Amino acid sequence: MVICVNCGVELEDGLDICPLCGKHPGKNDEVKEISTNYPSDIIHLHRKENLRHLWELTGIIAFSAIVTCTIVDLLISKGLRWSLYSDSAVVAAWLILTLILYAYRRMIIIIPGMILTALAMLFVIDTITPGRNWFFPVGFPVIIAASFAGGVILVLYNAAKFKGLNIIASALIILAGFCILTEMILDEYMKGSIALRWSLITGVSVLPVSLIFFFYHYRLKKGNRLDSFFHI
Numbered sequence: 001m002v003i004c005v006n007c008g009v010e011l012e013d014g015l016d017i018c019p020l021c022g023k024h025p026g027k028n029d030e031v032k033e034i035s036t037n038y039p040s041d042i043i044h045l046h047r048k049e050n051l052r053h054l055w056e057l058t059g060i061i062a063f064s065a066i067v068t069c070t071i072v073d074l075l076i077s078k079g080l081r082w083s084l085y086s087d088s089a090v091v092a093a094w095l096i097l098t099l100i101l102y103a104y105r106r107m108i109i110i111i112p113g114m115i116l117t118a119l120a121m122l123f124v125i126d127t128i129t130p131g132r133n134w135f136f137p138v139g140f141p142v143i144i145a146a147s148f149a150g151g152v153i154l155v156l157y158n159a160a161k162f163k164g165l166n167i168i169a170s171a172l173i174i175l176a177g178f179c180i181l182t183e184m185i186l187d188e189y190m191k192g193s194i195a196l197r198w199s200l201i202t203g204v205s206v207l208p209v210s211l212i213f214f215f216y217h218y219r220l221k222k223g224n225r226l227d228s229f230f231h232i
Contacts, residue, residue, distance in 0.1 A: 051101050062094040084128045092121035107154070115147045137189045142182055149178045162221055169213035176203040
């Protein structure tokens, strides 16, 4: 007796074709997969192709936004007025997104590129705005201070061995310092003298919260659990 390898039926000797499955009893015919293309296959494209498609899509959206704002401004204002501000912001946002897409995980390229893009956008806005020039006395130092604060937070995050509430507490303290520096720059530009008000309130409000975060971070680092402090 011969057993068909395709369906497992016992056959009489001498049969070349299995009467049940219609195949040769000694050959295991493999089912070939039929390759078909579906719209969802784009998910499996190479990462570079996905980035290129996303970059092209964002470029089309940014270009469409610029054209729309410009045309509406021309029709309503009979000239280029408010659309210059929106167009500058859209171009800056697209350039920053381009940096993030093509310089992924390269902070040494992304951070300086974002700083330069923000400075360029503010410079253009200051140039097209009639009246007092505020880029160098206000815009430039504020952007540099914000970049420095973000860089310090990033350095602390990378240097910390145990990342947790300590990063949040440090970020809050740095943010409070940035607020104080921002108010000093604005007061000097607008009034010619420095009189801290809202930034001090921000700092006083943030300091206790940061200390609490540092305290619980220290306790958690020692092996305590949050449910030992809170009844969870």
